[in-house]
Each structure stands twice: as structure tokens, then as C-alpha cells.
Amino acid sequence: QSALTQPASVSGSPGQSITISCTGTSSDVGGYNYVSWYQQHPGKAPKLMIYEVSNRPSGVSNRFSGSKSGNTASLTISGLQAEDEADYYCSSYTSSSTIFGGGTKLTVL
Amino acid sequence: QVQLVESGGGVVQPGRSLRLSCAASGFTFSRYGMHWVRQAPGKGLEWVAVISYDGGNKYYADSVRGRFTISRDNSKSTLYLQMNSLRAEDTAVYYCAKVSTLTIWDGMDVWGQGTTVTVSS
Numbered sequence: 001q002s003a004l005t006q007p008a009s010v011s012g013s014p015g016q017s018i019t020i021s022c023t024g025t026s027s028d029v030g031g032y033n034y035v036s037w038y039q040q041h042p043g044k045a046p047k048l049m050i051y052e053v054s055n056r057p058s059g060v061s062n063r064f065s066g067s068k069s070g071n072t073a074s075l076t077i078s079g080l081q082a083e084d085e086a087d088y089y090c091s092s093y094t095s096s097s098t099i100f101g102g103g104t105k106l107t108v109l
Numbered sequence: 110q111v112q113l114v115e116s117g118g119g120v121v122q123p124g125r126s127l128r129l130s131c132a133a134s135g136f137t138f139s140r141y142g143m144h145w146v147r148q149a150p151g152k153g154l155e156w157v158a159v160i161s162y163d164g165g166n167k168y169y170a171d172s173v174r175g176r177f178t179i180s181r182d183n184s185k186s187t188l189y190l191q192m193n194s195l196r197a198e199d200t201a202v203y204y205c206a207k208v209s210t211l212t213i214w215d216g217m218d219v220w221g222q223g224t225t226v227t228v229s230s
Contacts, residue, residue, distance in 0.1 A: 003153070032214075034212070034214045034215055034216075036215070036216035036217070038154070038217075040154075045204055045220040045221065045222055045223060046146075046154065046204070046206075046217075046220055047220070048209060048216045048217060048218045050216070051209050051210075051215055051216030051218070052215065052216070057209065057216075057218050087153075089153060089154050091154075091156070091216075093214035096168045097156060097168060097169075097170060098144070098156040098159065098214065099156065100146075100153060100154045100155065100156060101153070102153050103153040103154070
């Protein structure tokens with residue numbers, strides 16, 4: 001099973017909005033609503049930011065939002081802050097397994 | 110507070126075995142599915158395995174199926190990963206993670222700090 005496709009890097013200035021895409025197929029992202037997004041700072045464990053495409057866990061800032069269209073899911077971060085600089089991974093259910101994206105490094109300029 | 114603590118990592122020779130443990134606290138362990146996820150040095154996240162709340166259902170990544178076994182002891186609130194026939198490509202930080210809802214394929218909302226497994230001769 002190939003990894004979901006994410007851009008290797010994105011960047012933005014403080015206060016701006018950025019969007020990270022996550023492209024799969026009808027067998028994963030497009031076929032199920034079990035799409036999640038994780039934030040990982042260097043040397044730290046991942047943190048769940050979005051689950052079931054667009055749901056935010058308790059305690060996650062409402063600056064983070066998720067959506068899906070067809071086989072592509074997206075994570076949008078509005079009002080970019082310095083602490084948002086991290087790696088971001090999407091994941092999806094597929095055929096009795098979970099698949100992750102390759103990860104996107106977000107740089108806050 | 111809600112916490113997962115992994116242990117059991119180390120340096121092991123190719124072909125040998127290792128068992129990882131993940132001790133849970135601060136939540137009703139027996140209600141939730143649990144995953145193992147790994148991350149090779151400098152690489153992205155790779156899903157390894159998942160087990161249902163009662164241990165009745167287990168699923169594995171193709172890369173570990175037949176070599177790794179996930180299990181749990183709800184009386185001890187502990188998750189395990191038995192790793193046999195280890196290969197160099199199994200070298201990674203291994204995380205255990207709790208499913209956020211009662212559906213095992215949903216997002217993982219609690220993660221351990223990770224335990225490092227190095228397979229080398």
C-alpha cells in the first residue's frame with residue numbers, strides 16, 4: 001500500500017493561512033471518513049489535530065480545520081503562529097489497515 | 110492524567126526477537142482499541158498494527174504480518190508488541206497510541222513517548 005501523497009513542505013508568514021493537501025484514492029481517503037491529521041514537533045510524539053475529516057479533539061485550537069473533496073483531504077491552519085512550525089501527517093483507513101501520508105514540513109517564516 | 114508509557118526497546122541482532130510493552134493509565138484501557146506506529150530515523154510515520162478493545166480483532170501492516178504479534182492484557186492495562194525475525198528495516202522509534210473513539214480505525218488521541226528499537230549486528 002503506497003503512502004498518501006502530501007507536499008514535502010509548505011511555508012507561511014505569521015497571521016497567514018496555509019493549507020496542506022493529502023491525496024489518496026477511492027480505496028482510502030475518498031472511500032471513508034476516517035481521515036486524521038497529526039502534528040509532530042522534532043523529537044516529540046505526534047499529536048492528533050483532526051479526526052473523522054473535520055472534527056477537532058478537545059483542546060485543539062479552532063485555527064485548525066479539516067475538509068475533504070473526493071480523494072483529497074486538506075488541513076487548513078489559519079492565523080499562523082510560530083509554534084505551528086512542525087511536521088504534519090495525514091492518515092486514512094484503508095482495507096483493514098491505516099495508511100499515513102509522507103508528511104509535510106511547515107515552516108513559519 | 111491520561112498516559113501511555115512504552116518500554117522494552119533496545120539494540121538487537123537481525124533475526125532475534127524483542128517484546129515491547131505499553132502501560133496505560135488515566136483512562137479505561139479496556140474500552141479502547143490500541144495501535145502501534147513506528148518511525149524510522151528521519152522518516153515519516155508507519156502504521157504497524159491495531160488491536161480491538163477486547164483483543165478479539167487484530168490487524169497488521171504487510172511489512173510485519175507473520176513476524177509481529179500485537180496483544181493486550183486488560184487486567185494490567187498493558188499493550189504488547191512481540192517482534193520476531195527482526196530486520197534492519199525494523200529499526201525505528203515505536204509508539205503506542207490510543208484510539209480516540211470506539212472505532213479502531215479512528216484517529217489516535219493519546220501517544221506514548223516512544224521506545225527505540227535498533228536492529229544491527
